[in-house]
Amino acid sequence: MVSYKELGLVNTKDMFAKAIKGGYAIPAFNFNNMEQLQAIIKAAAETKSPVILQVSKGARNYANQTLLRYMAQGAVEYAKELGWEKPQICLHLDHGDSFEICKSCVDFGFSSVMIDGSSLPYEENIALTKKVVEYAHQYDVTVEAELGVLAGVEDEVVAEESHYTKPEEVIDFATRTGCDSLAISIGTSHGAYKFKPEQCTRDPKTGRLVPPPLAFDVLDAVMEKLPGFPIVLHGSSSVPQEYVDIINANGGKLPDAVGIPEEQLRKAAKSAVCKINIDSDSRLAFTAAVRKVFADKPGEFDPRKYCGPARDLMEELYKHKIINVLGSDHKAE
Numbered sequence: 001m002v003s004y005k006e007l008g009l010v011n012t013k014d015m016f017a018k019a020i021k022g023g024y025a026i027p028a029f030n031f032n033n034m035e036q037l038q039a040i041i042k043a044a045a046e047t048k049s050p051v052i053l054q055v056s057k058g059a060r061n062y063a064n065q066t067l068l069r070y071m072a073q074g075a076v077e078y079a080k081e082l083g084w085e086k087p088q089i090c091l092h093l094d095h096g097d098s099f100e101i102c103k104s105c106v107d108f109g110f111s112s113v114m115i116d117g118s119s120l121p122y123e124e125n126i127a128l129t130k131k132v133v134e135y136a137h138q139y140d141v142t143v144e145a146e147l148g149v150l151a152g153v154e155d156e157v158v159a160e161e162s163h164y165t166k167p168e169e170v171i172d173f174a175t176r177t178g179c180d181s182l183a184i185s186i187g188t189s190h191g192a193y194k195f196k197p198e199q200c201t202r203d204p205k206t207g208r209l210v211p212p213p214l215a216f217d218v219l220d221a222v223m224e225k226l227p228g229f230p231i232v233l234h235g236s237s238s239v240p241q242e243y244v245d246i247i248n249a250n251g252g253k254l255p256d257a258v259g260i261p262e263e264q265l266r267k268a269a270k271s272a273v274c275k276i277n278i279d280s281d282s283r284l285a286f287t288a289a290v291r292k293v294f295a296d297k298p299g300e301f302d303p304r305k306y307c308g309p310a311r312d313l314m315e316e317l318y319k320h321k322i323i324n325v326l327g328s329d330h331k332a333e
């Protein structure tokens with residue numbers, strides 16, 4: 001048993017309370033590798049933004065949970081080295097799908113876990129979430145739960161259709177499970193293809209897809225039922241078209257990739273939404289930078305020469321999200 005407190009990590013409790021009061025959201029960035037982690041920590045340290053490092057099931061399989069945890073521990077020290085005296089870094093399990101995975105993360109130094117029982121029948125979701133909460137709270141680890149189903153593909157989380165969260169269920173769910181935050185479905189979606197072209201309109205000038213707006217009425221109804229309760233948005237990448245263009249111009253093929261417009265996320269961040277998950281955008285930044293180097297310099301074979309520019313582009317992306325979308329800069333001085 002390792003407590004996250006020994007590793008210098010924090011849970012989400014204070015982060016979320018301050019974010020709701022202050023009208024901003026905490027960035028939750030997924031990581032699988034060193035360059036991504038360096039970019040996240042540099043961006044957070046330079047902007048003094050609290051940050052949530054997310055590890056998905058796919059990341060655990062890809063990079064190994066033990067290695068990822070030590071990387072997060074290293075990230076705390078790295079942040080201090082960068083001059084961030086009191087880093088506020090949370091290590092969070094993204095989409096835990098069983099009690100065992102959540103327990104293993106709690107025991108292993110994670111400061112927050114998500115138990116995603118959203119695909120289960122309502123009562124089963126409650127029972128599973130409650131079990132995880134009872135275990136995690138013994139160790140002061142915070143728990144995110146989910147109600148409603150997001151569409152899209154994220155690692156092994158696949159859903160064909162989305163189902164908006166039912167506001168009439170949230171009080172019962174939050175009370176009976178004791179969860180610390182709730183991921184809801186209001187039209188965000190996993191992956192780089194958040195909407196099918198037929199769900200969108202097309203901008204006549206640019207020919208680009210314009211996605212349907214998020215269901216802010218559902219968010220408002222949830223906030224009315226649970227005033228001040230931390231709400232989480234998954235699948236909130238914006239799929240920057242400049243990255244998609246670089247990828248497509250350099251041998252890639254991502255036709256009609258589309259995400260959530262940033263002005264909608266800006267609006268959500270000002271509400272009780274206090275955690276916004278961004279993964280696909282960083283994948284796109286990484287891929288765009290690597291493809292560009294490969295196209296410009298076909299003789300390059302030193303991974304540092306293409307992972308380096310990828311890291312720089314991701315750092316720029318993270319800073320942009322922190323400062324211009326979530327508003328979390330200078331909230332962890």
Ligand SMILES: [Zn+2]
Nearest residue numbers: 154234235277
């Ligand atoms: Zn998710």
